[in-house]
Amino acid sequence: MTLPEGFGVALDPGAWLDGGVLFGGTPFRVVTLTQRQRATVDRWLAGGRVGGRDDSALARALVAAGLALPVPPAVDEAG
Structure with a gap:
């Protein structure tokens, strides 16, 4: 399962990004991002x-790891 296109992604309040590395989650995780993932x-x-598929897969993985939160589109954006 992937995160639907049109959703936004926010870092979980307990997670932080330092360079190309994400820290946080429960249980605590350290995830090293590629340059392309960091740009995303x-x-x-x-x-x-x-x-797109790559974006959706990365978003889903970060949400599943407790490092990010899905941000649904605003009602007026969703149509």
Whole structure:
């Protein structure tokens, strides 16, 4: 299962990003991101939306790890 396109992603309040490494979750995890994944996370943190299979899979993995939270589209954006 992946996160639907159009959703946003926010870091969990207990998680933090340092360079290309995400820390946090329960149980605590340390996840090293590739440069491409880091660019995707940066885009999400700037308000970008999930789009495409790779984005969806990364978002789902980070949510499942307790490092991120899904942000549904606003009602007016959802149509």
